[in-house]
Amino acid sequence: MTHADIENRGTIEAYVRRRLPASDAAAFEEHYFECDRCFADVHAMERFVAAMTHAGRRGLLDPPPARFPWLMxxxxxxxxxxxxxxxxxxxxxxxxxxxxxxxxxxxxxxxxxxxxxxxxxxxxxxxxxxPQANVPVAILEASRGPDQPNSVLVDSQTRSVLLWIDIPPQPPGVKFGLAISAPDGRVANAIHGLERNQNGALAASLPVAQLADGSYRVRLSLDQPSAPILAEYRLAVVRR
The missing domain is CATH 1.20.5 (Single alpha-helices involved in coiled-coils or other helix-helix interfaces)
Incomplete structure (x- = not known):
């Protein structure tokens, strides 16, 4: 058995690990007892194998555990x-x-x-x-004929007109009401709680912003439920 055969076949490691057949082991022993080099290699391999076995038993050869197992x-x-x-x-x-x-x-x-x-x-x-600067005044007179209504002239700035009605003397505390009706009979406005003033007349403020041009009937009665009509007037609203 030559040195080349020993190195190429890994004979020393196999001999130390007890893996050589008996015939090869006997032939190798005859050689390494006479060869200082192989004798030294056998002892070095024995120490290496012993160290690896010891390290394996202590777990030194195990792969290190993951340092951060929770990272993934x-x-x-x-x-x-x-x-x-x-x-x-x-x-x-x-x-x-x-x-x-x-x-x-x-x-x-x-x-x-x-x-x-x-x-x-x-x-x-x-x-x-x-306050309205110039309030138009309509003096209502019941004596006029049907073709001569009481007219009041208003413009776009006029918000109300003053209705003036002369009435005879009345007992104290008597109140009157006015109903203003359109030509179709629909009541366009109503004024309640009017009293005869010191001039012997009723003065009522009538909003005209919602009243269209045309002729209206103004009925005077006592301010009581189902009171009879005392007088009736005609009022013509004319816008300029």
Whole structure:
């Protein structure tokens, strides 16, 4: 058995691990007892095998445990949460936010329209509450014929006219009422609680903003339920 055969076949390691056949082991022993080199290699291999066996028994050759066993599940969880968050952001960006912006614009437009309407009503209320500079006066006389109505001339700024009706003396506390009817008989306005003033007349303020041009009948009666008509007048509203 030559050195080349021993090195190529791994004879020393097989001999130390008791894996050589008996005939090869006997031939190798005859050689290495006479060869200092092989004798030294056998002892070195025995120490190496003993050290490896000892290390294996102590677990020194086992693969080191994972330092962070939770890292992969945590990474998977973070990835899943990122996907969910991205989907939520996409939903908010492309669906919810445009819908909410549309509702907000609609609410702002409605609020602006409401403010404009309130401003218009406030302006109209201020105009209505302001004293009217020149109040037209219609003196109603029951003695006129049907073709000669009591006329009153109004314009776009006229809010009311003053109806003046002379009546005979009455007992104290007597109250009168006026019913203003359109030509079709529909009651356009009614005024209650009128009393004879110190000039011996009834003075009533009649709103004309909602009265169209035309002839109206003004009926005078006591301010009582089902009271008979005391007098009837004709009033023509003429706008200029």
């Amino acid at each position: 599940p945590a990474f998977a969880l973070v990835t899943a949460l990122s996907l969910v968050l991205a989907a939520g952001l996409a939903f908010l960006t492309f669906v919810r936010l445009p819908e909410r912006e549309a509702r907000l614009r609609q609410a702002l437009e409605q609020a602006k329209a409401g403010r404009d309407r309130i401003a218009e009503l406030d302006q109209r209320s201020a105009l209505d509450s302001a």
